[in-house]
Amino acid sequence: MGFQEDYIFWTLAHYFISDQEYRMIQLSKGQDELWLEKLEHKEAKVIRLLKYNLDWSNWMQRDIENTAQKAESVRRQLGRKELPIFNIYITAFPPVDDYEFRISAPFKAEKGKASVQTLIIDSSNPESIDKIQAIFHDPLTLPAGEYTETDADAVKHAALSKAVNKAKKEKALFNFGKPFFTYMFVFIQLAMFLFLEWKGGSTDTSTLIKYGAKFNPLILEGEWWRFFTPIVLHIGLLHLLMNTLALYYLGSAVERVYGNLRFIFIYILAGFGGTLASFIFSPALSAGASGAIFGCFGALLYFGLIYPKLFFRTMGFNILVVLAINLAFGFTIPGIDNAGHIGGLIGGFLATGIAHFPKKKKIWLQLLFLAITVSLAVGLLKYGFSEPGNLMNEQTAVVMAQEYIKTEDYKKAHSLLADFIKEKEASAEVYFLLSYAEIKEGDLQNAKEHLKQVIKQKADFHEAHYNLALIYIEEENRTKAKQHAQKAADLNPGQEEYHQLLDQIADWETSGQQ
Structure with missing residues (x-):
């Protein structure tokens, strides 16, 4: 293959990585075959680029069939109902025999739901690249003339650098901080549980009230600290174990993304939000880190708001499923303070909007979240203290x-x-x-x-x-x-x-x- 094909191959790679937001998932040793994906969009095609002199159409047919089988295996691993593959050949010469009928419609593997749509880019006819522009609706042009080795190397370097830098930036988003405060709160929860057991039992009403559980009559009397102290108290061993396990995994993820100081701000404000919602909507005595933990869900949802593509490509689906299951349990199982859960979820989302991401600022957005948070908190507190009978x-x-x-x-x-x-x-x-x-x-x-x-x-x-x-x-x-x-x-x-x-x-x- 010549420099002409190299240049077109890497120009297409750069176009998909830079303009279409695809990510590189596999590059062959010979660097003549490249697979790209954009899994956060279920409708997006997986792209395969192959630089090869086709010669005969029967070889191309076998390659398309092999590609379909490989795609079917990937489809089952991803659990997708369908997986369309956009298969692009970059070649100096199209097949010498009749081939149009082989690529006129997408090829589907037998007993499979993966399909392969094939396009041939003739390096001697740069206008054939217009077919890609028509599919993706973004400008894609090739400069006229012959391409040299320097030209090919330059566009190759640009494409690979873009892919590597994108991967580094994405990785950095998940590794900003170490989960120091997560472990600290785990320790405090365990210590407070043992303290309650020593003082009369973590399920004893008098003990819980004495040491800071959410109890509306005492909050109405002015004991405002009860909006925060329930975060580290738990009612019974099972309650403690479930919340500690959830905090260990969710808290670690949030603290790694947002850093130590932002995490503690998010966690405490979410805990306050959970207790405040419980104060307004649930008259029962309550305690537990559930509101703050749901605030960690809120923080991850904020991540999804700012980085939706990365969110759904990495943790998004799992987070939404786990969150939905937990909320469903709260609505169906008696004794669960779902008002506190939802309040914590909203509080964590709003707190994250105020803090935003490390080394990044969106002042207008942060001020908007701050205004919403203060207005909501003041409004709920005013309602609660003016309507104590409720x-x-x-x-x-x-x-x-x-x-x-x-x-x-x-x-x-x-x-x-x-x-x-x-x-x-x-x-x-x-x-x-x-x-x-x-x-x-x-x-x-x-x-x-x-x-x-x-x-x-x-x-x-x-x-x-x-x-x-x-x-x-x-x-x-x-x-x-x-x-x-x-x-x-x-x-x-x-x-x-x-x-x-x-x-x-x-x-x-x-x-x-x-």
């Missing part, structure tokens, strides 16, 4: 009241439960706790009315009957006291203090009769 359910109110009662802060327990009853329908348990706080505060009249409400809703609530009996004793109503004490003892015969109260009432009656 941020608590009965379980949360009961847990908080029990915590106040444990610390003998009966005034706060009374205020919390009274406000809750005004806003929403309450169960017998809520009325009972309210009556207990009222008894401790000396408000026996309201306590009596609320205990009657308990019994009205739940007639077998033996503790309510017992407390009513005590109130009636204070009122010196022996008949009512005996009636409710007897009911409590009948409902729960094993409770010794119920029988003691009955004995006390009996002695009272005896002494009264005497």
Whole structure:
């Protein structure tokens, strides 16, 4: 083959690599066969360039068949339904015999879904290259005249340099930082889990509340740090293991792409976003790194927004599938705080938009993301603190009241439960706790009315009957006291203090009769 064919071969290579954004996947030792791909676009053809004197069309036919078989193998590996190959021969002479019928339509392998569309570029007729321009709709011209060895070497060097530089830049995007803070957060999670177990158990509600879980009533009281502390707390060993494994893989990927400082900014802001969304949309107590971990998904989606071709060629499909599965689990399995997951996902995406990429700046885009983030955070916080009744359910109110009662802060327990009853329908348990706080505060009249409400809703609530009996004793109503004490003892015969109260009432009656 001469310099003319070399020049055309490498001009085409440079055109596909530079203008059409293809990447080199295979170059033969003799540098006369080159395969190029653009897998991020499913419709894009894989391109094969071959520099060869065809001579006879039967050899060309065998080569096309072999190319189709090879393409079929690649198609199965990639899992694609179809794989079109654009097969381009650069030759000094077309086949001497009839060949047009062999390339008039794409060749398909038997029992396969790969197809080979063939085009012959005649080096003695540079105008034949116009067929490629018509297919790819981008200018492609060859200067007139003969091409020298220097010309061929120059365009070859340009094509290979472009391919190598593109590969280096792509590789550099995934290796900017080392995952130092990822490992640090893994260590903190493990240490905090052991600490919680030591202090009372990672599944114990009181322990979780005491050491920083997301708990809406306390956030509403001003404990703002609870927007951040849940990131390092976990409820149970399985929760810890799942989140630690996810953090190890996702966090490492994000920290390598964005660097250490950007990663910690993204991770913490995503964790805040997850807790904030949970605060607004989920009244239940919660903890865990899930929101921050979903923020890592958000960071990788931002990568896909800025570098869509590279994203889908490398990790894009897998990231989207894993993300979809996790969100689906959140919507279908009870007990999962999907509001926190989605909040973390959005928070991570927005945080990455603010930070952008290392050594790269897009000030207008970063300012836009900052404005959106601040507006969204301020809006949600304002809504949450102005509508506190929407941020608590009965379980949360009961847990908080029990915590106040444990610390003998009966005034706060009374205020919390009274406000809750005004806003929403309450169960017998809520009325009972309210009556207990009222008894401790000396408000026996309201306590009596609320205990009657308990019994009205739940007639077998033996503790309510017992407390009513005590109130009636204070009122010196022996008949009512005996009636409710007897009911409590009948409902729960094993409770010794119920029988003691009955004995006390009996002695009272005896002494009264005497």
